[in-house]
Amino acid sequence: MTTAILVAISAMWTPVGIFLLGKGEAKSTGAICAFVGATTVVGAFVQGAVFNDAWIAGLLFVHGLFYSTLAYCLLNGIEDLRSVGNISLNTAIVSLIYMILFLTGGPVLEGGKQLVVQSYYLAFASAIYAYLTFIVFLNAYGKFPSYILAVSLWFGVVLSLWVPAFYLMTGGALPF
Numbered sequence: 114m115t116t117a118i119l120v121a122i123s124a125m126w127t128p129v130g131i132f133l134l135g136k137g138e139a140k141s142t143g144a145i146c147a148f149v150g151a152t153t154v155v156g157a158f159v160q161g162a163v164f165n166d167a168w169i170a171g172l173l174f175v176h177g178l179f180y181s182t183l184a185y186c187l188l189n190g191i192e193d194l195r196s197v198g199n200i201s202l203n204t205a206i207v208s209l210i211y212m213i214l215f216l217t218g219g220p221v222l223e224g225g226k227q228l229v230v231q232s233y234y235l236a237f238a239s240a241i242y243a244y245l246t247f248i249v250f251l252n253a254y255g256k257f258p259s260y261i262l263a264v265s266l267w268f269g270v271v272l273s274l275w276v277p278a279f280y281l282m283t284g285g286a287l288p289f
Contacts, residue, residue, distance in 0.1 A: 116281045116282045117282075118160075122176070122180075133263040133266070147184035147185075150181035172211050175204050175208075176204060179201055194252075195253050198253025199253075202246070205242075205244075215235040216236040238272070241273040244269075
């Protein structure tokens with residue numbers, strides 16, 4: 114389930130990157146963000162409820178809410194995007210926490226069970242999510258150039274969305 118959601122999220126990051134370069138317009142980009150935000154939030158519910166995976170569901174939820182907030186602002190022509198920056202900062206912090214726990218593997222419970230399995234690739238992907246959402250925060254406050262954010266989004270699409278999604282869907286494992 115999560116792999117398909119990663120591919121869906123790429124359908125938002127790519128057009129947002131293009132929009133940041135002045136191509137496209139806010140309302141259609143906002144619509145894309147809304148569709149992907151809704152898909153991500155619904156996917157988080159499915160991941161948590163059906164697959165009993167609250168860990169990945171939490172990461173999907175925070176990103177889906179961020180995407181939905183961006184959608185709202187773009188669809189309504191809100192020019193002051195600091196509210197997007199604010200939720201983006203929260204998303205960056207959550208992604209950083211995920212990165213740390215993917216690096217360490219999380220605590221070991223009684224009986225040796227570990228809820229968060231160590232994964233260097235997912236730590237790497239979470240670091241990219243943290244970086245991207247932090248620079249969205251900076252961009253919303255006028256402290257980071259849109260061009261670098263756009264290019265960063267495209268690299269993020271490849272490295273933290275497509276690579277893990279297609280590796281897992283076709284090979285059943287992450288690259289490292």
